[in-house]
Amino acid sequence: MWECKDCYTQFEKPDFEEIDFEEEFKLKNIFPRRDLVKIPICPDCKSRDIEKLKECDRCGEWNFEDDLIDTEGLTGGGVGYYCPQCIKDCEVGM
Secondary structure (H helix, E strand, O other), rough: OEEEEEEEEEEEEOEEEEEEEHHOOOOHHHHOOEEEEEEEEEOOOOOEEEEEEEEEEEEEOEEEEOOOOOOOOOOOOOEEOHHHHHHHHEEEEE
């Protein structure tokens, strides 16, 4: 699951846009070679500002992957990846 940070649409798979890497990052004067790369974009608004989501192992809500907390190594942990609210609501890490 993915979410667009511009239009807040959630979607299973992103669309892709093909860009000229050297042109995009203003490197064409340094590197004469041209590399076309595909970058993921929002299928609705075509924004590049999208991020992968992951389900909280406790409540099942979708969260940005970076927001989930690995409970491995926490007191009462070893039960998966929890969202911040589930960490607050249960005994993990306390």
